[in-house]
Amino acid sequence: MKTITRSISNKFRKRTADKLANLLLLIPTIISASFVIFIIIFVNERGITPFLAARYGADKVSLLRFLMGTTWFVPPNQYGIFFIVINTLYVVLMAAAISVPVSVITAMFIAKMTNSRIGGFFQTIVELLAAIPSIIYGVFGLGIISKLVIRIAFVFNMQTAGGISSLSTVLVLAIMIFPTITLISITAFRSVDPDLEKSSLALGATKIQTLFRVSLVSAKSGIFTGIILGIGRALGEATAVSMVAGNAGSGPTFDLFQTTRTLTSTMLLGLKETSGLDYDIRFSVGIVLIVVIVCSNLILNYIKKRVGRFA
Amino acid sequence: MENIFEIRDLVLNYGDKIALHGINMDIEKNKVTALIGPSGCGKSTLLRCLNRMNDLIDNCKIEGNVAYEQEDIYQKNFDVINLRTKVGMVFQKPNPFPMSIFDNVAYGPRCQGVKDKSELEKIVKTALKNAALYDEVKDRLRESAMSLSGGQQQRLCIARTIAMEPEVILMDEPTSALDPIATAKIEELIHELKKNYTIIIVTHNMQQAARISDYTAFFLMGDLIEYAPTDVIFSQPRERKTEDYITGRFG
Amino acid sequence: MKKNRRRSADKAANIIISMISMVGLLILVTIFVFIFQRGTGLLSWKLFSGNYYPETYDTYFSGPIDTIGYARPADLDPQAFYSEKWGIALIDDLNFEGKHYVRIEYVDPETPLTLLPDKNKDNSYSSIASGQSLDKVIFTDNSIFLSKQGAKAGIELFDNSDGIRDMLTTTPGNGIRGSIITTGYLILMTLAIALPLGIFSAVYLHEFAPKDKWYVNLIRRFIEILTGVPSIVFGLLGAAVFIPFTSSLFGASGGNLISGALTLAVIVLPVIISATEDALKNVPDDYRQASLALGANKTQTTFRVVIKSAVPGILSATLLSVGRIIGESAALIYAIGTAIKDQIILTEKSTSLAVFIWSIMAGETPNFDLACAVSIIIMAIVLILNFSIKLIARRISSVRT
Numbered sequence: 029m030k031t032i033t034r035s036i037s038n039k040f041r042k043r044t045a046d047k048l049a050n051l052l053l054l055i056p057t058i059i060s061a062s063f064v065i066f067i068i069i070f071v072n073e074r075g076i077t078p079f080l081a082a083r084y085g086a087d088k089v090s091l092l093r094f095l096m097g098t099t100w101f102v103p104p105n106q107y108g109i110f111f112i113v114i115n116t117l118y119v120v121l122m123a124a125a126i127s128v129p130v131s132v133i134t135a136m137f138i139a140k141m142t143n144s145r146i147g148g149f150f151q152t153i154v155e156l157l158a159a160i161p162s163i164i165y166g167v168f169g170l171g172i173i174s175k176l177v178i179r180i181a182f183v184f185n186m187q188t189a190g191g192i193s194s195l196s197t198v199l200v201l202a203i204m205i206f207p208t209i210t211l212i213s214i215t216a217f218r219s220v221d222p223d224l225e226k227s228s229l230a231l232g233a234t235k236i237q238t239l240f241r242v243s244l245v246s247a248k249s250g251i252f253t254g255i256i257l258g259i260g261r262a263l264g265e266a267t268a269v270s271m272v273a274g275n276a277g278s279g280p281t282f283d284l285f286q287t288t289r290t291l292t293s294t295m296l297l298g299l300k301e302t303s304g305l306d307y308d309i310r311f312s313v314g315i316v317l318i319v320v321i322v323c324s325n326l327i328l329n330y331i332k333k334r335v336g337r338f339a
Numbered sequence: 340m341e342n343i344f345e346i347r348d349l350v351l352n353y354g355d356k357i358a359l360h361g362i363n364m365d366i367e368k369n370k371v372t373a374l375i376g377p378s379g380c381g382k383s384t385l386l387r388c389l390n391r392m393n394d395l396i397d398n399c400k401i402e403g404n405v406a407y408e409q410e411d412i413y414q415k416n417f418d419v420i421n422l423r424t425k426v427g428m429v430f431q432k433p434n435p436f437p438m439s440i441f442d443n444v445a446y447g448p449r450c451q452g453v454k455d456k457s458e459l460e461k462i463v464k465t466a467l468k469n470a471a472l473y474d475e476v477k478d479r480l481r482e483s484a485m486s487l488s489g490g491q492q493q494r495l496c497i498a499r500t501i502a503m504e505p506e507v508i509l510m511d512e513p514t515s516a517l518d519p520i521a522t523a524k525i526e527e528l529i530h531e532l533k534k535n536y537t538i539i540i541v542t543h544n545m546q547q548a549a550r551i552s553d554y555t556a557f558f559l560m561g562d563l564i565e566y567a568p569t570d571v572i573f574s575q576p577r578e579r580k581t582e583d584y585i586t587g588r589f590g
Numbered sequence: 591m592k593k594n595r596r597r598s599a600d601k602a603a604n605i606i607i608s609m610i611s612m613v614g615l616l617i618l619v620t621i622f623v624f625i626f627q628r629g630t631g632l633l634s635w636k637l638f639s640g641n642y643y644p645e646t647y648d649t650y651f652s653g654p655i656d657t658i659g660y661a662r663p664a665d666l667d668p669q670a671f672y673s674e675k676w677g678i679a680l681i682d683d684l685n686f687e688g689k690h691y692v693r694i695e696y697v698d699p700e701t702p703l704t705l706l707p708d709k710n711k712d713n714s715y716s717s718i719a720s721g722q723s724l725d726k727v728i729f730t731d732n733s734i735f736l737s738k739q740g741a742k743a744g745i746e747l748f749d750n751s752d753g754i755r756d757m758l759t760t761t762p763g764n765g766i767r768g769s770i771i772t773t774g775y776l777i778l779m780t781l782a783i784a785l786p787l788g789i790f791s792a793v794y795l796h797e798f799a800p801k802d803k804w805y806v807n808l809i810r811r812f813i814e815i816l817t818g819v820p821s822i823v824f825g826l827l828g829a830a831v832f833i834p835f836t837s838s839l840f841g842a843s844g845g846n847l848i849s850g851a852l853t854l855a856v857i858v859l860p861v862i863i864s865a866t867e868d869a870l871k872n873v874p875d876d877y878r879q880a881s882l883a884l885g886a887n888k889t890q891t892t893f894r895v896v897i898k899s900a901v902p903g904i905l906s907a908t909l910l911s912v913g914r915i916i917g918e919s920a921a922l923i924y925a926i927g928t929a930i931k932d933q934i935i936l937t938e939k940s941t942s943l944a945v946f947i948w949s950i951m952a953g954e955t956p957n958f959d960l961a962c963a964v965s966i967i968i969m970a971i972v973l974i975l976n977f978s979i980k981l982i983a984r985r986i987s988s989v990r991t
Contacts, residue, residue, distance in 0.1 A: 046888045048889075049798065049892075050794075053791075056794070057790070058809070060809075060859055061813055064812045066827060067827045074829075129610075133607055133611060134613070136607065153614055153615050160621065160972070168621050171628070171958055210614065226395070230428035231446060231450070232424035233420075235600070237600075260820075263820070267920050314822070314823055421593065
């Protein structure tokens, strides 16, 4: 007596079940993939409206003035985004300039200069910093960093608007991207071939010389990936930046003690009481933000390839 | 006939595992000494004691005396870095740095503070010539070292070591990752090098030991079983165990 | 000697490197100290269960008040003034803006004040409780208490009167119950959307999709791109797509919790997909072979064997997503809005804990203490989640070996 029916209909049922599953599972997959398309289509759609006479008639914003302008005032619709882009790049690059050396050295320390217990402890601390949500960094920025900037400004005999300044933004961003860069750099350092380091030591180099001349060089491309990710995060950071940047109406701002305005802070500030053109223009800013992020990614990746060619 | 290394009662353990059980031997200057034996017998461990690379391993404890040019290298406050500039090491797997050929060879001198460009160029050229690599790479010194073949990379590592002008070159199975032709080239090189350097080579290839070394030491499970001129060991070994190993009865 | 210079250079480099590496530790400690210093004072059950918006009670008590009296409790703040006749304690204090007010510090559980008819509520009952501010009292003998007179004067007036014609008290407000409930709803709804969507997508991509077909790689790329999008752009998506969508479908007017959940689902989707795919990759092929060799088809193999082994990985992805949801602010500011509510309705606006912080910090008088208190709560949850993820990861790797 056969206890397991191997009937033909059973096999057929099984095969159709597979075909059905194949088809059914494709649906959520396509939905998941389509969100990117939605973002591109709808954000663009909304973001183009301020420039269309059809929508806003006489109030429409001139595209040229938008792209080249250096002011951002609500009435009388003086929207210019050029200086905001400069501000954003300035603030992010300054933050990277501070954060990258500190992160790489910290990563070198954790990965190569301590035993596993101390290294693990410090790595956990960095992981904790990575887990803190941006709103809390904003509160920290407002509560501590801006007060710090007031003191620094005092030393230099400068005035600030209660610590709300370009410098506060730079410092907060530097702190926020530090864990990202550090964690990826730790992995990069750990994947350096230990034989390379042994060779260097065998040639009579000291540990520090080995770390900087061999380990760091070998970990270059991994570290650069971390930097790219950190810069991407800094460009897109919204809540923390909005809390310490200020609301500069014109620019660009290179003075560290003055208030500034970034793409993301423009999108967030004043959201509570807006509608109509002032609301839609934020989508236009969003489009510019996406373009800036994509371009910077391309440029940085190109640089990474050139740098990596030497390895 | 002077001794460059004098090893007395060297005992080494990793944690509670004893790797070397009291080694006594003298290494003669400007000769090639081969360390042979089955895997795990301690020959690589002994080699690494000679330039204190074992320091890099946790809970590695050493007792006994290793004298380099009559000075105990394990004494307190001994300048290890300086030792390594005089006792160089070539590893089993060729591992050039991810830099140009020139930078690889110039690495050691640069770390010691040599900055003058013409001086570095002279050092690099000499080292590459002495490693029998110069003619093959003289037109592409600025290219990445990773573009060389395996055998060339190993000769580059040898050049890198020679650039430091050491007195001793330690080699840990330098040809085991190479094809026969590259191996032959390196063996030829070793023959040339011994005029100016003392070479201590670990090899699991007995024929290689017989071909290139002047003295051979046979190790088994952390003990030095026999140490004698090569032709003696391979034709009239004194110990039974040596004879068994050489004739292939085990290992 | 060159050697000595190099040695001291080395030592100096060592010290400098160690000091620079302490910066990270220093920052973390500073953040924690700051948050705890300003926030712990506010942590209490009232914070979790109270409404955000203060309510004013207009109560009265015709009398008579019993003569038994109520004993002053031993642990009462020595600065507080106490009426044994009424069983009420008053104290002077400053609110978070620095202005003086009189606070009810203690109300004896036996006193009639605990349940009084409220003119603001059509005479249904309100409870006078500690924490409320005492704004104004008109006693039955027509004596009047105003808060500017201070706590001591207030107690004297109470002791001299037998009945209350009008007592105006205000609840402290600044409670986060609404935001906690909102956060809970968001987590549930987001996971309900994102988990099936993500898990099935990952299953398709890893188990069923034909390898190396152009459209499969395209789909993968599109999903990967999502990880690089900053959250505020997801907020724009929510505002541009999900708000109108939920308006037409659910009749919501403007931002609402459902549009928020949809937006959050898109944000956590790539996390779930990639973690699930990783988990599926780590299921040894032997399992699949064995199942197929027993005559099962692909669907049965996948759902009965493979997914079960991938559960721990999916679990960590879920915890990671919860952490992301709790911490998300910019996207929700666009996708829902910043209106703090005490009554939570799915088709209306509300704030999650993170957006709550933004809301109270954005005005002219930022409430640092409250912001820090909520930050402590968020950090505690994030820490527990991260710790659990690490535990799961350790269990996965130990099972594998």
